[in-house]
Amino acid sequence: MVRFLLSRLAQSVFILIGVTMITFALAFLVPADPVRMIAGRNATPTVVENIRHQLGLDRPIPVQYASYLTRLAQGDLGRSYMQRTDVSTLIASRLPATLLLMAGAIFFELLIGLSAGIWAATRRGRFSDKAVMVASFVGVSAPHFLLGLLLLYVFANLLGLFPLGGYGTWRHLVLPALTLGIAGGGWYGRVMRSSMVDVLRQDYIRTARAKGLKERKVVLVHALRNAILPIVAMIGLDIGIFMSGAVVVESVYGWPGIGQLAWQAIQVIDIPIIMGVTLTAAVAIVIGNLVADLVTPFIDPRVRL
Amino acid sequence: MRRIRSMLLAASAAALLAAASPAPASAAGSMVVTYKDDVSTLDPAIGYDWQNWSMIKSLFDGLMDYKPGTTELTPDLAESYEISPDGTQYTFKLRQGAKFHNGRELTAEDVKYSIERVVNPKTQSPGAGFFGSIKGWEEVSGGQSETLSGITVVDPRTVRFDLSRPDATFLHVMAINFSFPVPKEEVDRLGADFGKSPVGNGAFKLAEWTLGQRVVFERNPDYWKQGLPKLDRIEFQIGQEPTVALLRLQRGEVDILGDGIPPARFLEVKNDPANEGLIVEGGQLHTGYVTMNVKTPPFDNVKVRQAVNMAINKDRIVKIINNRAVPANQPLPPSMPGYDKNYKGYAYDPEGAKKLLAEAGHPNGFETELYANNTDPNPRIAQAIQQDLAAIGIKANLKTLAQSAVIQAGGEGSAPMIWSGGMAWIADFPDPSNFYGPILGCGGAVQGGWNWAWYCNEELDKMAAEADALTDPAKKAEREEAWRKIFIRIMEDAPWAPVFNEQRFTMHAPRVQGDEALFVDPVHIPVHYDDVSVAQ
DSSP: HHHHHHHHHHHHHHHHHHHHHHHHHHHHHSSHHHHHHHOOTTHHHHHHHHHHHHHTTOOOOOHHHHHHHHHHHTTOBBTTTOOSSSSHHHHHHHHHHHHHHHHHHHHHHHHHHHHHHHHHHHHHTTTHHHHHHHHHHHHHSSOHHHHHHIIIIIIIIIOOOOSSOOOHHEEEEEEEHHHHHHHHHHHHOOOOOOHHHHHHTTTHHHHHHHHOOOOOHIIIIIIHHHTTTHHHHHHHHHHHHHHHHOHHHHHHHHHHOOHHHHHHHTTTTTTTHHHHHHHHHHHHHHHHHHHHHHHHHHTTOOOOO | HHHHHHHHHHHHHHHHHHHHSOOOOOOOOOOEEHHHOOOOOOOOTTTTTTHHHHHHHHHHHSSSEOOOTTTOOEESSSEEEEEEETTTTEEEEETTTTTTTTBBOOOOOHHHHHHHHHGGGGOTTTTTEEEEEETHHHHHHHSOSOOOOOOOOOEEEEEEEEBBBOTTTHHTTTGGGOOOOHHHHHHHHGGGGGTTOOOOOSSEEEEEETHHHHHHHETTOSSSTTOOOOOOOEEEESSSSSSHHHHHHTTTSOEEEETTTTTHHHHHHOOOOTTTTEEEEESSSSSEEEETTSSSSTSSSSSHHHHHHHOEEEEEHHHTTTEEHHHSSSSSSSSSSTOOOOOOOOOOOHHHHOOOOOOOOOOOOEEEEEEEETTTHHHHHHHHHHHHHHHHEEEEEEEEEEEEHHHHHHHHHOOOEEEOTOOEEEEESSOOOTTTTTHHSSGSSSSSSOTOOOOOOOHHHHHHHHTOOOOOGGHHHHHHHHHHHHHHHHHHHSSSEEEEEEOOOOOOOTEEEEEEEHOOSSSSSOOOOTOEOOOO
């Protein structure tokens, strides 16, 4: 267990360094010049070159990368070019909203995905199975923007049950989390169904049924524990995805998450923010996967770390 | 006086109405403005984006300003000014009683310090170039000096500028955000964070800033202008999708749409009788144009460029964007001084264009590239231009890219044609010279410049310098005439095909009051925050 943890942590460091390297290279491969975005349209060439020098962008790219890593090792994510604020401050200010939306989204994904998957698996081949699977497909395919606006229009504007976007109370959280939950829940449902169908075919389930257990107990206790393993891995991945922001949903609901920050930074090639957000997401993916791996043995004792 | 009284009447009438209907969500004397994108900074030396430009104007004052709702210059922090007969010396007398939000009185030293701070390369200000006519600019912007030899503090209330050339735009430069005085002690204390905790001298002061969510302004009780601001509080809500902001406005939760009416819902909203009187239309100091790189064939031939001008069906393009613009025939927009309303331009004439192309030696047309910004509606406009060009035999391949990539291609000269939409020139100040130097003059036709047509006419540069040497305010008409000539001469060479001038449509909640002009102020966008009021 300890050895597993140590080796995974060592791997993570390499993954993260790789991520910084690729992001850094991509930021410089973009055929656009961040300095000109800062300098604006009235800048003379002297002013542009001055700014380039101030930011150290006139040095060779490997030197810039090395200095970025050095500062990163000291916990310094740098300063945003356009916002002129520490990137760590900017990310920290958006972290609570991001975490909250992530928790809400995963809650709805599980609620929708698990119930739909189990329902469908236990009625395999019947009309209700097919109906649920079609619905899940619609959920997966619905564009976030459209789904978000639709929910907003019906539940906030027409029915007035929730506020029209914004951030602050649990009522603000419901609709954005539900939007993400419907989309993600579709995936969860499909995975849950096929996993459950497999498990229900196994011998120990037949044994459980044979000894006279109620179907409810067979499915929800004996089968679920094994069938849920792929879902745990999916949550691990989702944590990473949500940490890099749910740009569209955040934008529809005016949710102050990391996605909006990243999106705006990309428009103006604000490299320090792009790097910071990418790193945050990478760290979250690594941690999410690690947690998923660590949780698995508790659910399925056959898995040893 | 009359205006004030009629506004009071309107306000009380609206108050009666408001009493009859359910109370609005926001408190009295306060208004809510929404924006989609973050407010990056409120430091006047740095802020240069859509959101913060007008916000900074309400936190800070400059030596000069414009009469609300107009492009007419008036002294602001300056009580009076004097221009030397040769136009190279500007002396400003400061008003007494103008204080920073920290209580300290503003002095001439602050004016000098603030401009030197902007020009100093360490500040990385996008506005450094505006002060190029002040003596000593090269040394400071080159990093050899920290003080501008051309700014002299005569006494605590008098500051004198010595210019290296006569500059008729200098009063405008003193009204631009980058020239706004900041208190040195606060900049020193806060360092690079000054932009997030600005200490100004304007009608409002910053009360709260929750990153990514909300910026709140509250009235500056010590403001020197009597009766201003008219509001106690403005809340700017950030990260608001324009479509949702519109719904919220209709429910009375939002007062002003900072990003305007969402294009997809424009017609529906505009034609809805319920919105009558809530949408104010006005001109904008903006021109959308197609640049043609005059340095590379085939656009080095003036006939080809004129043919392109005649090929584009501007009326159709204006229809494509739901009539949110008027067709243009010259670089200057109609509301800009110097606009020539008698000039007819190149009429839409595909047959004539074909003839010109044949005369230029391209009877069968040619193949080229048209660059455009990839945000709606620009790709649609570029496609319309592409079809128009195809009709006269020019095959233009579209390259729709991110804004920064198009700017890059234009600045290095690798783009034969660029549709300027989404990056276009909105004037920094209402003066024709602002539409020349960087985008049509020789100074901008350099690597990394903004003159994407790479058009450089030494003779016009000379005429421009002569026009800007007419610094005497009494010669205003003469100067405008000179600029008018320059832009019509440019159209003869046709480095651009001007397409349209965007109109502004500001939508506001019924409770927001004020003269119509305040809602389409040419300088304060979306509205003049200091002067609008709300029904109590």
